[in-house]
Amino acid sequence: MNIRRWFGILLFGCFILPAGLFAQDEAQNEEFPNKEENALCLKCHGNQVYPMPVDGTGETVLLKMCRGDRIDTVAYYKGNHGTFTCTDCHSYEYTTFPHNPNLRLEQMPSCLDCHDGDPAVEKYHFESIDEEYRKSGHANLDSTLFSCWSCHNPHSFRLAVRTDINISALVKYDNSMCLNCHVNPVNPDYYLGGGLDLIVAKHTWLPKTENHFRNVRCIECHAKINENVLVPHNIVKKEDAVKRCVECHSTDSRLLHTLYKYQPQQARQTKGFVNSVISGQGYVVGANRSILLNRIGIVLVICTILGIGIHTTIRIILK
Amino acid sequence: MTEKKVLLYPVWIRLWHLLNALLILLLIITGISMLYSTLSATWMRFDVAVTIHNTSGVLLTISYLFFFLGNLFTTNWRHYVIQLPGMWTRLWKQFRYYAFGVFLKEECPFPIGSKRKFNPLQQFTYTGMMYFIVPVIMITGWAMMFPEVIIDQYLKIAGFKTTDVIHVAGAFIVFIFLLIHLYFATMGKKPSTHYKAMITGYHEDETG
Numbered sequence: 001m002n003i004r005r006w007f008g009i010l011l012f013g014c015f016i017l018p019a020g021l022f023a024q025d026e027a028q029n030e031e032f033p034n035k036e037e038n039a040l041c042l043k044c045h046g047n048q049v050y051p052m053p054v055d056g057t058g059e060t061v062l063l064k065m066c067r068g069d070r071i072d073t074v075a076y077y078k079g080n081h082g083t084f085t086c087t088d089c090h091s092y093e094y095t096t097f098p099h100n101p102n103l104r105l106e107q108m109p110s111c112l113d114c115h116d117g118d119p120a121v122e123k124y125h126f127e128s129i130d131e132e133y134r135k136s137g138h139a140n141l142d143s144t145l146f147s148c149w150s151c152h153n154p155h156s157f158r159l160a161v162r163t164d165i166n167i168s169a170l171v172k173y174d175n176s177m178c179l180n181c182h183v184n185p186v187n188p189d190y191y192l193g194g195g196l197d198l199i200v201a202k203h204t205w206l207p208k209t210e211n212h213f214r215n216v217r218c219i220e221c222h223a224k225i226n227e228n229v230l231v232p233h234n235i236v237k238k239e240d241a242v243k244r245c246v247e248c249h250s251t252d253s254r255l256l257h258t259l260y261k262y263q264p265q266q267a268r269q270t271k272g273f274v275n276s277v278i279s280g281q282g283y284v285v286g287a288n289r290s291i292l293l294n295r296i297g298i299v300l301v302i303c304t305i306l307g308i309g310i311h312t313t314i315r316i317i318l319k
Numbered sequence: 320m321t322e323k324k325v326l327l328y329p330v331w332i333r334l335w336h337l338l339n340a341l342l343i344l345l346l347i348i349t350g351i352s353m354l355y356s357t358l359s360a361t362w363m364r365f366d367v368a369v370t371i372h373n374t375s376g377v378l379l380t381i382s383y384l385f386f387f388l389g390n391l392f393t394t395n396w397r398h399y400v401i402q403l404p405g406m407w408t409r410l411w412k413q414f415r416y417y418a419f420g421v422f423l424k425e426e427c428p429f430p431i432g433s434k435r436k437f438n439p440l441q442q443f444t445y446t447g448m449m450y451f452i453v454p455v456i457m458i459t460g461w462a463m464m465f466p467e468v469i470i471d472q473y474l475k476i477a478g479f480k481t482t483d484v485i486h487v488a489g490a491f492i493v494f495i496f497l498l499i500h501l502y503f504a505t506m507g508k509k510p511s512t513h514y515k516a517m518i519t520g521y522h523e524d525e526t527g
Contacts, residue, residue, distance in 0.1 A: 207369060211466055245365035250356045283479040285463075286356040286365065290484050294354075297491035304495050308502045311417075318422050 032077055034085040040095065041086045046073040052098065075156035089154070111148045125228055132226050132233040151177040167259065171217050174231075178218045205243075216259060220248070225257045232258060249286030256287075325433040327522040331389050336517060338382050343497060345375040350490050376460045383453060398436045399446045409439035421506065430525030441503075448496055452489050459486035 044050035044065065051060040076082055087094065091106050115126040133139055138146060160173045183195050194201075203209045221242040223232035247254045328336070349372040352363040390396040412428045417440070420428070429438040437445060459482045462469050470478040507513040508523065516522040 207366070208466065245369070246356050246358055249353070249365050250358050252358050283477060283483060285483065286353055288480070288483070289354060290487070293484055293488055293491075297487070297494075300491065300495055301498070304498050308498065311502070314422055 032083060034083060035077075037085045037087075042071060042073050042076075044097075045069055045071045071155050079153075079156045079158045081154055081157065108147075108149070111152075124230075128226060128228045129231075129233050132224075132229055136223070136233060136235040137237055138235050150181065168214065171215060171259070174217045174219065175213070216248070216255070220255065220258050223258075225254060227257065230261055246286065249284060251287065253284060253287035255284065323524040324521040325524045326520050327431070327433070327436055328517060328520040329393075330520065331385075331393075332395065333517065333520055335382060335386050335389065339379070339386070342375045342379045342382060343493060345371055346379065347490070347494055347497070349375070350487075354487065373464055376457070376464070379453075380457050380461070383457060386449070398442065399449065401442055401446055406439070406443075410443060413438050413440040417503075417506075427525065431522060432524045444496065444499075448493070452492050452496075456486060456489040456493065459483075459489065 048065055048070065049062045050065050052063045053060050089109055091103055093100055093103055112126055112130055115121050115124070118126075133148075138150075160170050179196070179199070183199060200209050200213070203212070206212050219232050219235070222235055222238070224234040224236055224240075225232050226234065242248075242254070349363065349368040352368040353365065353372065356365055356368075390399070409429070416425060416428050419425075427438070429435060431438070462482050463479070463486065466479055469482055504513040504517075505511075507516075512523070
């Protein structure tokens with residue numbers, strides 16, 4: 001009996017368990033069939049250093065991989081382009097190493113080069129996003145310095161807004177795109193000249209500044225809404241940014257057309273709260289209110305006024 | 320025959336009452352403006368309403384502390400102590416008087432004098448307002464001024480939402496109280512009697 005049990009454990013340990021692990025590995029490979037091919041690139045670009053052969057000596061030296069050429073492999077496979085092979089976007093010539101220096105001059109594709117007219121991504125309205133972007137202040141910048149990729153890193157970008165991600169995580173993710181340039185001295189062209197403190201200082205007119213920063217995205221005020229686009233891309237001049245509180249703090253809050261636009265329509269008027277889609281994860285005074293409490297309150301106020309009116313009338317009549 | 324008058328409302332109470340009335344009015348007006356704000360509502364800017372509301376709220380807290388300390392260091396607190404035995408009977412008597420007796424020219428069952436400043440209904444509502452509703456509104460109001468102190472979620476209920484609901488419910492109660500308070504103040508010998516007493520401090524001793 002004992003021998004049978006031990007035999008069973010041995011069988012499980014030696015064959016079944018590793019088979020399970022391999023199956024998991026196979027599943028991952030099935031999910032990312034590009035992994036093997038990409039490994040050729042990522043063994044250098046996924047690291048901080050790479051080996052460079054020294055001409056004619058047969059030896060190699062370790063060189064530092066430039067920050068811009070480094071790929072976060074974990075973020076890459078989690079991103080929306082994670083199923084791509086590197087050569088889907090980059091020249092096939094990159095498969096030879098050392099790379100031909102002229103390849104640096106290759107024109108990189110923009111979003112629309114792949115997504116224009118693509119029925120698979122029709123719901124994202126890339127054409128409208130492009131139209132909105134062209135109206136925005138960002139479009140006036142030098143296109144060699146600024147493109148879609150300046151905000152949406154093609155090697156890690158993920159559609160945060162269309163997932164079940166919670167609002168505060170979404171706000172953090174989206175705001176990091178803006179802050180990455182505007183409070184980062186590494187990007188002198190867009191750097192506003194100070195850190196987060198400067199951004200806070202520029203918004204002191206906004207009550208509870210930091211609270212706003214934690215709960216809404218920069219684009220809620222700094223971009224023009226287009227109902228056809230889920231995330232507004234028409235970044236406006238600072239003079240044209242939203243400054244009226246009621247734009248958000250009202251029943252017809254613009255947050256319903258921006259930050260909470262993706263939430264299902266049916267969730268918008270449930271749970272007994274006006275704009276309950278917002279009150280699910282946050283609470284905006286003016287935009288949210290309890291329907292039941294309001295009704296009870298208004299009925300009681302009206303009854304009180306009526307009661308006073310009737311009492312006064314009887315007093316006057318019987319005087 | 321000259322009426323015997325007693326000093327029911329000393330200066331500190333009158334000043335507190337006046338300040339309290341002004342602040343409550345401002346809080347109600349700005350509160351309604353914020354609660355029912357729409358894009359087209361232009362009668363008060365949201366940020367202006369918020370500033371006035373917050374400032375009035377802070378001042379109301381100071382005024383409340385003044386009232387609390389005033390009660391603590393004078394004998395005024397006695398008027399807010401409800402005697403539980405027979406409370407419901409007294410409340411009913413006073414209610415009946417307001418509902419019917421006043422029309423039938425009956426004598427007030429609990430006349431006002433130096434020993435009894437409030438009738439049972441007044442005592443019950445004033446004590447409830449000043450020692451329960453107003454503190455709840457002030458605490459929830461302060462919490463919303465500093466939302467970082469509010470627990471995000473408790474038992475799957477958003478903390479800020481709950482705080483706001485309690486605050487607004489309290490505000491409705493205060494609003495209704497104010498309407499009734501202003502009306503019942505007209506039920507003296509003349510409609511202006513109680514209002515005058517609140518200005519001069521002196522009230523006719525109805526106990527004789």
